[in-house]
Amino acid sequence: VEANPLYRLMNPRSIAFFGASNSIMTIGTPFLLNIIKGGYRGKVFPVHPAEKTVLGLPAYRDVFSLPELPDLAFLVVSRKTVLDVLEACGKKGIRLAIIVTAGYGETGSEEGMYSQAALDELTMKYGIRYLGPNCMGIINTAIGLNTTWFPYTHAPGHIGFISQSGSYVTQALPYFARTGTGLSKAVSIGNQANIDMIDCLEYFGDDPDTRAVAIYAEEIKRPRAFLEKAKDITPAKPVVVMYVGGTGAGARAAASHTSAMAGHDGIHAGMFRQAGVLRAMSFPDMFDACLALAEQPLPKGNRLSILTNSGGPAITMADACNRCGLELPLFDLHTRERIKKIIPPVASPNNPVDVTLNYDPDLIFSKLPDIIMDLPYIDGMLLYGIFGPVHLRNKINLAGDLVEIPIDMISHAMEKACTRLVSACRRFKKPILCACFCGREDDETVKQIEDGGIPVYPTPERAVKAMAVLYRYSVIKARHGGITYEYN
């Protein structure tokens, strides 16, 4: 692994930064701000021709004045100075670079192509491996290193993200935080002039912090290498790709973004299938799938159960299950009787189990999951119906002193029951996925369940789609590993 340049690039002990100043209007400044304020504990050396300090750090006139040899050079300078800076870095002995600067191959212009070729020539001369140009850099949540524009605010997770778009590793960070989607690492690959998608795939395949790999792709540059590398990885680690270069408009747009030579959708779909790579048709689909794949055990078959306190969303789930190839077996008579005994009289004991409006968290988070998850003909559970404290707090806000609401008592019961829910997927080695219209920012219970490793999706359909991907990956894994499961 250490031969892969990404190992050191993702874990630099020190960074020389070119292109920040003490003004926010300098394009490099927000990048440096994010690096020094994101929790990174390595050394950062701003290089600036005039300033004594940059953002509070001692600044250096040029790369030769640096007190030590940095592992990595980070460049957000104008295109005409990139070569000079790189040449100096090469002479100093720096062997890794991230080049944010744009205006290369992606412009389609002769000048851009020429500039990119000049980059290649120079870096080859000094043996420099580099990311970009026209990229946003990297995120490594394990060491708090985030070179992009937006802060990474969620806890470290287990999804490795390879993105041909810088926007998706910056502007999407608030989305990840809101949906409880934890990244291990992310790489914005830009024009892939040197380090490319395959290098990243290899790196993530070996990275112990990464349990699922997400790829946003406008083109697959070296298809044969991609196929071989993906084939190696997918039997052990799921790879989900969102490929947008397959339509006429997608391909044309991609060409002017990262000079991507995009190709026929059907051919790519076939390649992904052959490589055991899962395909997502939208950004939320990709991360919904990766979150489930990274956090939950795989189902052994396609037979699901649904548990709820809300009819409509559960029926939506049931309908969506059938559309995705998931089955909802009827419960056996004995189980129905057991369930009937503990649910309200108007409630439905069948699959879906609908306890209707009910205040007892023990029932829906503990007693019923313990019965359902234990059934030999049930491979996993979908749960819609989290009423956390937000639900009560809403009412307290409305109620004022008109009526008393025992929120502490209820919150405590909720918390206890949820602990039991969270342990159920481990105890039964079967996946649980939840859905709730409230998010983790609104509701402690949602947060507790998510932090316990059970994804909580914002709508019923998204939980079902993610479950369908878990099932599809279990089939891929079985095929590659020679293991066969019995279905139904």
Place this chain on the structure above:
Amino acid sequence: VEANPLYRLMNPRSIAFFGASNSIMTIGTPFLLNIIKGGYRGKVFPVHPAEKTVLGLPAYRDVFSLPELPDLAFLVVSRKTVLDVLEACGKKGIRLAIIVTAGYGETGSEEGMYSQAALDELTMKYGIRYLGPNCMGIINTAIGLNTTWFPYTHAPGHIGFISQSGSYVTQALPYFARTGTGLSKAVSIGNQANIDMIDCLEYFGDDPDTRAVAIYAEEIKRPRAFLEKAKDITPAKPVVVMYVGGTGAGARAAASHTSAMAGHDGIHAGMFRQAGVLRAMSFPDMFDACLALAEQPLPKGNRLSILTNSGGPAITMADACNRCGLELPLFDLHTRERIKKIIPPVASPNNPVDVTLNYDPDLIFSKLPDIIMDLPYIDGMLLYGIFGPVHLRNKINLAGDLVEIPIDMISHAMEKACTRLVSACRRFKKPILCACFCGREDDETVKQIEDGGIPVYPTPERAVKAMAVLYRYSVIKARHGGITYEYN
């Protein structure tokens, strides 16, 4: 219209409430709390056998003690007392009721069926029209009346929602607020024992506050009547349905929820098509579509433009457009030259127009939309790339006193440019839909654009899907109205 019982039911001058107390554990209490704290200015009379006041309002021993004849009775009492309460209401002269109480036809039991038949008999005797049983009541945002469990916190909008699920008009309210989805009115129809979906459809067809109708359906109870009524409405007002009873699992689950006799998916799909009803395959899809339909003009064709400051999301949009049957014409040479003059040199002047990282809100919100929206071969615009003040505030939080950020100046420029964007759809009579990973809660600019009537979707794909529905509805409308458009 006044013959339709929903007219008075949605606009009661006074409500007799049965089933609340001064304890939050009484199931009716949260409903009453929501009614009296939601802004409703009509009279509310709690009826309670023992209490002198309920939630601060004078309480009445029985319906005969009420100081006047209420327009509407609201019942959340136990099933065994429903008939007694209704009988008294009938004698008093009340002719409208909402029955929340469950345990009727939806249970599938003989007892449930019998109870529902008894309800029919009694209400027929007194000429009472009623909603339910097994429902959550209504929301009328124009008069601040919300009988459900959750508060309605967003501004009134123009979507009328008919729901066979009570959960979707309660638990989804925070979702509506978060996504800037404004309702005019909502009806939870429950078992539809008396007032049914067709009555609601008729009512919304005539309701001037409602510009688009959303229907969550587990069954279509009177298919011929539905078809006829929908055919009347859809040439003038769009109707979007989410039907979940068409699969085996969906139908079975629906049967135990609202005793729905669900039916074959393909037959229903055909009926919806014949009626000019648009079909959504998920809850977010339905409301994404309704929001666009309610707020934006229709495109005259399928030729779109994309404007962005972020490559990846714009390419995602381009790819999604082609998959949805939308085209992205190349701009003419003259237009490309005009655009080139005002965008940065590395930016792309074609369709998509990608200005790349750029701080000038005037460019993306005003100058470019004014050029693009005016093109005769462009029917509408998709915009990804809102960097509102949140983006800067993030940086200010990070920066502390390390670097100065002129947030007031930038916010002001942003606000001014956005006003121009918001007026563009009116000036050019073409739709604009936006996407941004930040929501209205995070960002004033998103809020400003949404409050100006331009939906801002949380991901690029959702904006495209909503645009595709606008186009599909324009085709339906043209077909029904005998107007023909030229495409491409």
